[in-house]
Amino acid sequence: MLxxxxxxxxxxxxxxxxxHVKSGARYRVIGYCFLEHNNEAAILYAKHDSGQPEPVxxxxxxxxxxxxxxxxxxxx
Numbered sequence: 001m002l003x004x005x006x007x008x009x010x011x012x013x014x015x016x017x018x019x020h021v022k023s024g025a026r027y028r029v030i031g032y033c034f035l036e037h038n039n040e041a042a043i044l045y046a047k048h049d050s051g052q053p054e055p056v057x058x059x060x061x062x063x064x065x066x067x068x069x070x071x072x073x074x075x076x
Contacts, residue, residue, distance in 0.1 A: 008065075019069065
């Protein structure tokens with residue numbers, strides 16, 4: 001599990017900004033977690049610069065990194 005989490009952190013660093021390809025919305029990676037039902041590595045993210053409180057989302061890392069989101073700003 002640790003190697004998988006390290007690979008996720010390298011591919012989607014905290015504070016990096018990703019574009020959701022389908023909706024065009026921008027999201028900032030805010031952390032990592034494991035999904036309770038299968039211990040799969042996941043990415044925590046929230047809407048970037050909306051100017052208002054936004055929910056935090058969790059998505060399995062393999063789904064987040066499969067092309068649904070495109071890295072826009074690796075430095076945040």
